[in-house]
Amino acid sequence: MQAVGSRAGSPHPEAPGLQVLLLKTGPRPSRSTTLPTPTLALLYPGDRAMRERGDPSESRFAALFDAFAVAGLRAVPAVYHDDFADEVEAQLGGVAVVLVWCNPIEGGRRRDRLDAMLRRLAGQGVVVSAHPDAILKLGTKDVLFDTRDLPFGSDVHRVDSLAQLQAELPGRLRRGARVFKQHRGQSGAGVWRVEAGDASAPQLLRVRHAQRGSEEERLDFAALAHRLAPYFDAANGGHMIDQAWQPRLVDGMVRAYLVEDRVAGFGVQAVNALFPAAPGQPAPPPGPRLYHGPELAAFQGLRRLLETGWIEMLRARVELPRDRLPLLWDCDFLFGEPAADGTECFVLCEINASSVAPFPPSAMVPLVAAAASRVPEG
Template identity: 25%
Template sequence: MKKNVVFFEVQGGSDKGPDGYRRDTLPMVNALKERGWDAEVIFFELEKKDEIYNHVKENACSYVSRINPGNLKSESDYFAMLRQLCEDGIIGMPHPDAMIGYGAKDALAKLTDLSLVPTDTYAYYTMETFKETFPKSLVLNERVLKQNRGSTGEGIWRVQLIDELPEGTVEVPLTAKIKCTEAKDNHVETWELGTFIDFCEQYIVGENGMLIDMAFLPRIKEGEIRLFMLHNKPINVVHKKPADSEDAFSATLFSGAQYRYDSPEEWKDLVESFLAQLPDITSRLGNYDLPLIWTADFILDYDKNGNDTYILGEMNCSCVGFTSQLELANNVADEIIEIVEAKVGAQLI
């Protein structure tokens, strides 16, 4: 059995240290080497795609992707190479289609039959559907629109009606005034609904464009709860409390949110409920193996009996970092070895 793991990176980007690598990549490489395995970092370049593909196919047993797709010249070419490597028997961490399935915002719309996601959660892939449905969903309650691209809250908008609608209204008029707060920095803008809908076209057009439409959950003010997962194991919980101001709802550091790190045992109900539903999540997102390093973000809500419940707001698996806890590199190395040995063993049976 080959014992060489390739870590894919890409040149440039704000996630790199002074040496040009992600700060959490070399600790994983070194941890594998300490365990008697080989590991190397390859910087993906579109012009060298075939050369890289052949090298990994011939020399590696597995790859770990540490690339933010937004830093790539061509995301589709990178994913196509990873897909071919997986078909050739290289163990993908994650498989590119798992990366898409768990990382894309429309994963939420695929999970509405689970208790994790409200049933009035919609995915828009065309402007026609957005224009038809969003004015009707906005009648129900305040909404949050989330673009599929971007990061740190960019293109995530809380949308509120400014004036009350007449009783019995089933669709918000396009001339209605709305208050829009962007999660990037909690700044507020006032729009007419129709103009705002046109503005949002930028989020829907283009490769992997889409918008997710969810009900706004007021208990976000109590904090967003991020479950940090290593494959199928919860490692820690990050409690992210938005800044204490009237319009703040963003849980990003950039917007002034305060972070606290807890053990999974301190969030026992959330962890147990989420782990119990992992098989259902996996089946609805393509039946791919769980990503190696990934996160799931939750917001508190009340169920119909007034008890606490947790609503899934987002998952991420493309390049989740752990630079503030580099000692986790040892856990990651152990998990990689366990996954590879289990996969190889299953193939030999």
């Protein structure tokens, strides 16, 4: 798939809406200007030195800090690490809204302590986005199982033990390849494609981890079980999600970026982590994600589906009130088999709610507006 747009990882150019704000309000205030008491905090991981510097310009959210300043809201960094969690909690007790960017596993640590802190703050009246409970409903692979019968769902099963895996895998592999996904993770960690072996060695499964740099291996079931065993530990969720392989992965993946219940932009990636290798060649590395605004013509059908039904279906299925939707989240879709009339179909691959960054510049203004709407007046 060919796409034109901003490359993932590049600095955010100012969104058009932000440029309009700048024209109306004048130049953005310098960071030395006296500003009101902080009303918002942006929490992201870092070390003690980063926290002591407290410099928004050295973070990947520099443009977002500026956008809040343009809107008349003071946002401050809340650099987080478990080692000084109490200090961060004391800081956040004095703000109205905290926007959180922290992966499920950050620097080898799970975010259990952070989530407990965020729940306490929310209980004290601080608006937390994304709230840990919302992440558990939307941002784990369980959402694929919970929504398997909805229009964007697919052939998905929950596997609760290695014994269940051994009993059920052969029958499913006869229908095609499967993708096993750990309960929570990021960047392809804990996502495995499994395919039946060929006629010359049927006992050896073709297995590939989605983590960057992984190559296909030939493993018997015992070796596969050894690889997957850690994901069945209670600390790692105690189960895996088994989703049918989508053959049209070769056509690319589209990520819909959402601010609450509205599409704020798209990310298009032609080559992703499990893109198949050409015969005799290593698998190609994942390519860049190209950013577009919500008006991207190729995906107006997907936008309409999300805004006029799918998000509501999703909320209802996972029992998440609208006001608990993350202020910024995203849904990854693969292409399914087109309908009989040629209409494009989309299959949900995962939802990200823990640490959505980078994101399209077009999401900046709606995100600022959504956060500002949560700040109490006066």
